[in-house]
Amino acid sequence: MLSVLAQITWKQWRQHRLRTALTLLGIALGVAVFFGVRTANLTLLSSLTTTIEKLAGKATLQITGGESGFPEAVWETVKDTPGVRVAQPVIEVIGNTAFADQSSLMIVGVDMLGDRELREYEFDETTTEIADPLVALAQPDSILISRTFADKHNLKDGDKLPLFTSQGRKEFTVRGIFKPQGMGEVFDGQIAVMDVFNAQFVFGRGKNIDRIDLMNEPEVDVLALRQKLRERLPAGVEIDRPASRGTGIEKAISAMSIGATIASFIALLVGVFIIFNTFSISVNQRWKEIGVLRALGVERGNVQRMFLGEAVLMGVIGSALGIFLGYFLAIGAERMLSQIATQLFSQVSTQQPPVFRWDFAVTAFVIGVLSSLIGALMPARGASRLNPILALHNIETRQQEDILGKTRLIAGVVLVIVSMGLIGFAPAKVGMNVQFGYAALLLFGMVLLLPKLTQWIARLLRPLMDRFFGSEGVLAVDTMIQSPRRTSATVGALMVGLMFVFATAAYVRSYQTTVSGWMDRIVNCDLFVAASDQARSRTYHFSEELSLRIAALPGIKRIENVRILFPTYADDSIGMVALDFDGWFERVKNVVEQADENEAREKMVAGEGVMVARNFVERYHLTTGDRLKLATPTVPFDMPIVGVIEDYTSEKGAVFLDRKLYKKYWNDSSVDMIEINLHPGTDRATVKTEVQRLVRGEHRAFVYTNQEYKKWIMDLINGFFALSYMQMAVSIIIAALGIVNALMISVAERKRELGVLRAIGGLRSQIRKMILLEAAAIAIVGVLIGAIAGFLNTWFIVRTMAMMVGGWTIPFSFSPVMVLIALPLAIGIALLAAWLPARKAVNTSVVEAIGYE
Template identity: 25%
Template sequence: MFKATFRSFLAHKGRMALSAIAVLLSVAFVSGTLIFTDTITKTFDDLFKSTAADVTVSQKSEQSDSDLAVTGQVKSIPVGTTDQVAKMPGVKAAHAAVSVENITVVDSKNKSVGPDGGAPTIGLNWYESDRSPVKITSGRVPQAAGEAVVDADTADRKKIKIGDSLRVIAAPGTTEVKVVGVATFTTTNPGATLVFLETAAAQKAFLGSTDKISDVELDAAPGVTHEQLKQTVSSQLGAGFEVKTKAEAAKDASDDIGTFINFMKYAMLGFAGVAVLVGIFLIFNTFQMLVAQRTRELGLMRAVGASGKQVKRSVVVEALLLGVVGSTLGLAAGFGLAIGLKALIQSFGMNLKGTSLVFNPATPIAAYSVGIIVTVLAAYIPARRAARISPMAALREASAPVQKPLRRRTVIGIVIAAIGVFGLVAAATASSAKNGGFMLVIGILMTLVSFVVLGPVLARTVIPWLGAGFPKLFGPMGKLSRDNSMRNPRRTGATAAALMIGVALVSGIAVFASSMNSSLSKQIDRSFGADFTVQGNSGGPMGPDIYQTVKGAEGVGTPVRARLLPDVEVTYPDGQTSKDQVNAVDKGFDSVWKLKYTAGDASQVGTPGSIVLDEQAAKDHGVGVGGTVKVTFPGGKSVDAKVVALREHVKGGLQFGFGNIPTLPISTLEEVAPDVQDFLIFANAAPGADKSAVSEKLEATLDPFPQVSVRDQADYKELVQGQIKVLLYMIYGLLGLAIIIAILGVINTLALSVVERTREIGLMRAIGASRRQIRRMIRLESIVIAVFGALVGLVLGLSWGVTAQRLLSEQGLEVLTIPWGTVVTVVIASAVVGLLAALLPALRASRMNVLAAIASE
């Protein structure tokens, strides 16, 4: 039986080719994702391990690095700490280090020399160390103020040469420097731009004072372990310092980047899962049709003594062989995909030229598990049907398989659909997103399963309507193509289901994204009261010189600043406390950012000693206008603030703006946290001034600050919508693989259908049908199946998208927008897909030898 199975597999290898490609693509997506993310993870792990000091001493802070980045604050310790720890036992050497991220560096043409992607620009001091990630390969080290060394990748990418002038812009101000050296990474360049200054110059430029450094990096003396040195330093330094070993510092750095890498990995694997699901339908159809075509062959095997179990096992083994072949090829293709992803990320500035791909044992295990399990599962039902073939029935004259009634399938499908519809309705009418989220998932899954189950029933109902005009438009071939599409509704339903899943996801996401676009636009229209805003290009904070520049710009009225500070504790009169981010604003905030105030005087927002609370928080804690709360800031300083207004509570995280956080005056932050920088600056044109002219003058005035941008309301909308579009196109791109596999499914079904109908097509040719007519019949059949799958997918996707919008309407997704342009495009594209998918099967059908086709069984 095994020999017969193997020979059968080889004999039908051409018919299984597209199924093998489906397995290949799915496995390639999975293995390529794992190889790529494992490579990036190991690259960063190696980088952090090789550059971390034996022990690092830095400022101890309750705030995370991400929280500090919002405020513009940086960690620092007294410069004298270096000499203090250098004298401690077990210390071989102590190095004062300065390192500040997210600075801006521009060339003589005021163009940024930083990374084009999301990597940071880092300002550092230069000191000699075996652990340095770079070494001088051209020029010399910086020895005095006004001198700088840049990394070689940045120098090459931005055409920077020794002697070029640069401007280094950081929180303390702007520093003019001349490039005196170029340094090459000794490890992988993670994509960052590095600018090294002489130590004293770096202290002034990045920390604002020569009395501060970022941290002290210690080398352990021979025979002293890192942990021993850490214990010694910790015990003698006392409070206010954080001491980490090499392993701890490397792990913390790896964990920070690992969070993003893991998110990327699981997101890509999720889309790979969609591709695998779509591939199941293709493989199922393949084996279903092969079993039907081999009825006499399998019946003969039963007649000569093979049991039903042996026949079933034979089909399963064929699926196993298909899974092994497809997985092997997919694993190889996964390497190719990983190489492509590596090249893609290098285009964003990350230098991986010397990095080898990482092939962990988990990768082939996952690849073969996906490929083999999916293939065997997809072939199991056809294998069971093969085992039930009667030897006598199989040896009769070949005829089309008898189609079982669809009554049971219809009942099951309707019951599942009812559960799914109930889930969607319950989600749409839920009192909160938390309560309705689970029901939305149930509704999506159940309606998807129900439409797959009801696919054959819908095919019999919808396809006659879709092809109603075919007989008039295309004559007999049009009628035949419509009838052929309904001849085997189970096969048509399974083929269309693959395309249906892809279209449903695309259309559902399109509704969600369009609704988000419209909702955010409405919120911007409602809230945006200023003529212009000034904000950092990367969303980071801005130094005080930018505010002063805006304030002195011609034609600009008094600007209003907004700052953010995380981890602020508010203590209410009832004794309870809440810890949250707060924003601090100037007086006049109520006119530049229009919010609904339910109590108090909005004009008092931003006045000294005031605070604005969310109405729900005020109600929960029994405080109203005129009441007093205690505000405690990171570091322990506290002030009493008087409630001057209550702001309407907004629900959910899809709201544009500052949410429900307390609002303090700028003056309070300047007293307790003077190093917190501006997050946003609002500005209005002076009365009677032309807004366009003022905008142009303001942009020209801010030209020396390339790290910020001036935007009006339309610009803000464009920015937000552009970000949504980028995300949407990324999702479409990842769903593209599932669509490709669905197209292969249509091609596969048509190709096998042509083989199955060889004799029929030969007879049609014999009675006068031309090759052109045969090709037209196959093409029309393909178009009908593709459009049918797309329409069913649209119904599903639109219902999912509408339900998600209704569920999140109270969370900020308040406007429902159906992207009709996308809907029309999907229908037209599906027809084109159907036409293209039929080209090869139609060509093969038209080229059949008439006599050989008639003589075939």
């Protein structure tokens, strides 16, 4: 029997090709985003790991010391450890050339005498005139560059390559060009090699090195050697196999991955609505056919199975298509993620094709098919319950399911209230998955309320439509009111997409407002000099010497050297800010929480304690007086917390300590930012010009006045939210597809109804106007319900997500402006989506339409 039913389904697909294609596209896009985002994430991680491996060469272990590096003495200890065959120090910097474009260049400092045992350098023999380019590195101005970089800047052996260093602008001489293979492929080939000790000097590492790459003796077990080294080295240095260093990177970019995953689920959810809509309409269109089948002896179960089988088949085809599309989507998404990873997390990747993982594909496939089944479940149930006698009798006898019933309304209200209560009052320690459950409850409640809300808003719209568009406007709204199921499915697709857009936009806005207020209280220096156009650079810093030269300029009262880095604490990458706290307390007042500010100041300046960010104490359940232990490259750091301050440096929280204390424990005197305080009455612009003159051509420095600095920070925040904007764009595209799909199908479904309207005297122009107005009304209702859902979801993001991901308390703020912006956009999309079907509908023969079943 099922084969006959399959044949009927196949004929339906052939007859309704557009409906079938749009539905398949709905599933395919949902699956594509889901699969594409996960694949892009994986590809990014893989390319970051590949970079590490390419740079590691034959090294079996790598020793790192966080961003500050570690003292050279560690190298001595490693070299003397039995079982170590080769141990080579490495400095790694993402610097900038002093060419006009100031292009980025990865500079790797290696010890030319021993490095060949670890890394193979394949030199471009056609251009190399030097017998051994590595030996040439012994000359302090030598540098080797990749063929890719050489070609880009038209450089050859012997040419000068100017670079910005911590010691100012330095000119290096190209003494070898290596092929774009292996290490030469890293950072898209923008890579150079120089002597490690020269790099250590010019890039302000002092007596620190960034990394040791080592190779064990063949007879020694790597893990045993690792254990031996662990016992000998300070706790602040990490010893890992190159391949496993990717785990740390994964943690660093985790916030980015969470956002991308949420967006992909939203895409799938919209897909469910599209399927629901398609099958609801399909059941309506096939009303008589179902009656005939039932009359011919097809059982209820088999009718249901026919529709569910169709859903599975659509899920299978749509998901397969989605995985195919997702693979290509991953290429674009990976590029964007890679850019953000480089800019914000200073993580360098090597371009590679997307990684295809079968387990990802199978998961996406199963989720796609399940989504399709979920979407078809209710319509299939409805189809199986049709009364065959009534169905055969005539077409008007459609059973209306109770989707506006009280039970549903009460259940929806209860779910929304319960979810809001949980968001507002449930403890944070329940974990991320449970907290996402609150959002799921909220969404489910909204879905239950959808038909009623649609009806209520449509009723509110009615007088307006009457006033502005006459009887066609009223008829359009009435059609919506009287077909809550059909309308709700379209509105639902819009609601889910827009809810995400509105809530994300509201969160971004709230976050910006909060940070802006915080900056007004804390950031009150006159001028700022930064070493990077991002908030900071992981590898490139100023030297204290530059600070001293700036401090000597006229009009400057005091400078504060700031070092920002991200050490490991409790397996997380937290923020750490080291600065001159004496000066800081001079200009910042009434900001210390949970302690007396004067006492906190005394202890901070004396180097007898640390302050921590408010989100840090929330995250790690600490309080003033507790001791904070950090692993350092020298000796263990163990200090009391003497105060808590509001701060937004890191979503994992940040630790603040005096610069003297930092230099002592981390053996690092480099500077990321120089904060300048001027004598009263000194003109900021004049001093800014003086500072710019001082650094021009010598340092890659970014000088901002207070106002410019705040704007710059806000721009950086916007950059961080670029991913959110991408997610919003995906949601809008899928919601738009939802509208297009639903309206095209809806108009096709109403062929007979529109034919009746024409038969009883409706003009073509009236029918067209009515369809377009209905589309516009659906868009308005969708935007308004999306705004309600977005409003509630913002509460979730602010209360739960912000606290969960960042431990931040962000005030609730929801701007109606974005709803007003979304309104014409949604109406425009709806009108476009309805235009073609409306044209087709009015041109269809009335006789054919009335006979259409």
